[in-house]
Amino acid sequence: MLENRCINNDHLIYNSFLFSQENMDRLKDLMIDEELAKDSYLFNEGDKSDSLYFIKDGAVKLTRVTDDGKDLTLYYYQTGDIFGDFGDTPTLYQTYSAIATCDCKIGVLNRRDLEIAIWQNSDLGIDFINWVSHMNRFTQLKLRDLMFFGKLGALASTLIRIANTFGQEKENAIYIYEKFTNHELASMIGATRETVNRMLSQLKKDDIIHYENGKLVILDIGYLRQICHCEGCPRHICRL
Incomplete structure (x- = not known):
């Protein structure tokens, strides 16, 4: 972790x-x-x-x-x-x-x-x-x-920042090479772990993310950008 x-x-x-x-x-x-x-x-x-x-x-x-x-x-x-x-x-x-x-x-x-x-x-x-x-x-x-787009928007923004900071793009997906627990993600957005569990489960069900060897893979970062109204900031701003 x-x-x-x-x-x-x-x-x-x-x-x-x-x-x-x-x-x-x-x-x-x-x-x-x-x-x-x-x-x-x-x-x-x-x-x-x-x-x-x-x-x-x-x-x-x-x-x-x-x-x-x-x-x-x-x-x-x-x-x-x-x-x-x-x-x-x-x-x-x-x-x-x-x-x-x-x-x-x-x-x-x-x-x-x-x-x-x-x-x-x-x-x-x-x-x-x-x-x-x-x-x-x-x-x-x-x-x-974190404040303006609800918990799902906060999670989407955090996942994008994780992708920019720890992600490697391969085969139209972004592989996160550091492991993040749901508890860690919850602490980043001020939510409970149970809330994060539900949101991640839905994103996985919708084929937006999945997990490989316990590590996150983002399949559709464009969807995450829509949720948090991403402005396309440079990576040195949009980082964890």
């Missing part, structure tokens, strides 16, 4: 590509390395947010508990991703908990150090603005898909 091992594939999409190599080198020079064991918390919801995080090796998921007690997992970040809440006030607090899905090496970027680097290098500031804009759009579209 995704939560039990690191993701290691050259085709995965990451968000640090928005920074030039020169600026990534500048950021790496500022980072303090932190080792994180599998299932450990990098931070908890409510902790003070004064850093950004770069995954040098490993994978991290961001989760929170809803008011009705459901676990909601909105983000999976992997090697090459930069993430973190970084607002306009030093008293900003984390809105999620970050949990390592495997042993990780994390580069921690202190807010003050980053501010000085941006002040000294205007091109780094431009790259940072691009990264913030990208993350805002990424979040807005994901929340839209």
Whole structure:
């Protein structure tokens, strides 16, 4: 399962590509390395947010508990991703908990150090603005898909994002090379496992998906796109 091992594939999409190599080198020079064991918390919801995080090796998921007690997992970040809440006030607090899905090496970027680097290098500031804009759009579209098109639309959107992130196209189908449990899918859309079971069973009955060796195969991604009113966003936006 995704939560039990690191993701290691050259085709995965990451968000640090928005920074030039020169600026990534500048950021790496500022980072303090932190080792994180599998299932450990990098931070908890409510902790003070004064850093950004770069995954040098490993994978991290961001989760929170809803008011009705459901676990909601909105983000999976992997090697090459930069993430973190970084607002306009030093008293900003984390809105999620970050949990390592495997042993990780994390580069921690202190807010003050980053501010000085941006002040000294205007091109780094431009790259940072691009990264913030990208993350805002990424979040807005994901929340839209979860909120506006019902549970089936949320599931369809999530399956498309999984296909873009972990899929391989072959013989007019998309084979997902990572295994996702129904419980994991339920936590991504804020639904119960029973609800996800019913929706997946119907999609399988309608020949939209099927399973091979316990892994998902998407037979008709066009149908899924219709359900969630897909706008055809690029893969670096439409990812898990």
